[in-house]
Amino acid sequence: MKGKFIVIEGLEGAGKTTSSYIVASLLRKYGINNIICTREPGGTPLAEKLRTIITNDITQKEHITHYTELLILYAARIQLVENVIKPALMRGTWVIGDRHTLSSQAYQGGGRGINHDFILHLQQEIMGNFIPDLTLYLDVTPEISLQRTKKRGQLDRIEKESLYFFTCVRNYYLTLVQTSNNIKTVDASQSQEKVTHNIKKIIQQWLQHVHL
Numbered sequence: 001m002k003g004k005f006i007v008i009e010g011l012e013g014a015g016k017t018t019s020s021y022i023v024a025s026l027l028r029k030y031g032i033n034n035i036i037c038t039r040e041p042g043g044t045p046l047a048e049k050l051r052t053i054i055t056n057d058i059t060q061k062e063h064i065t066h067y068t069e070l071l072i073l074y075a076a077r078i079q080l081v082e083n084v085i086k087p088a089l090m091r092g093t094w095v096i097g098d099r100h101t102l103s104s105q106a107y108q109g110g111g112r113g114i115n116h117d118f119i120l121h122l123q124q125e126i127m128g129n130f131i132p133d134l135t136l137y138l139d140v141t142p143e144i145s146l147q148r149t150k151k152r153g154q155l156d157r158i159e160k161e162s163l164y165f166f167t168c169v170r171n172y173y174l175t176l177v178q179t180s181n182n183i184k185t186v187d188a189s190q191s192q193e194k195v196t197h198n199i200k201k202i203i204q205q206w207l208q209h210v211h212l
């Protein structure tokens with residue numbers, strides 16, 4: 001595969017969307033112009049439909065079980081990986097992903113309490129050894145996360161979860177980031193300028209070791 005897959009992870013409002021623009025513009029400065037941005041869940045017609053099921057509050061009528069949630073998220077992910085991400089990488093396009101597998105491990109594992117090994121097993125069966133080349137984890141406290149999302153107005157089904165839920169998700173993220181050298185943590189509770197500076201530093205350092 002010729003392109004590279006860079007993923008941005010973190011709680012709601014951590015700054016993932018903002019950061020994906022920063023990464024894209026930095027890559028362009030290095031002459032990397034073939035870039036696409038993806039978001040999860042979503043990014044294909046079917047995956048976008050699955051996103052609305054996950055985020056919309058249809059659950060007043062029917063409770064979505066934790067396993068249903070997990071399976072919907074992996075269904076959306078594999079549609080995106082097979083139909084968009086892998087073909088893009090094969091033709092030399094770089095992919096900046098707004099969320100990926102770490103989100104499922106943190107939210108459905110840490111937040112919902114689904115067994116970690118079960119999630120990894122499911123992932124291995126569905127996705128094999130496909131992993132991002134680099135993941136930036138934007139770390140914010142649940143309090144900051146909720147503050148930023150509330151400013152935006154209407155909260156979706158996941159955003160309405162409790163502070164305790166997001167505390168569990170964040171703690172899990174903090175454990176997961178220690179498991180791989182390809183995951184870099186950014187303190188995203190800092191000012192936008194400092195966050196931008198740190199992201200640029202990480203990407204620049206990483207690019208020095210990447211075969212372009």
Ligand SMILES: Nc1ncnc2c1ncn2[C@@H]1O[C@H](COP(=O)(O)OP(=O)(O)OP(=O)(O)O)[C@@H](O)[C@H]1O
Binds near residue numbers: 010012015017149193
């Ligand atoms: N470092 C920062 N300091 C202050 N505000 C920030 C910072 N980073 C992002 N924001 C603001 O917080 C809000 C959320 O940022 P953004 O949409 O990039 O986050 P996100 O992680 O993509 O959120 P979501 O998970 O909901 O998509 C925006 O209003 C953005 O301007």
Ligand SMILES: [Mg+2]
Binds near residue numbers: 016017018098
């Ligand atoms: Mg976003």
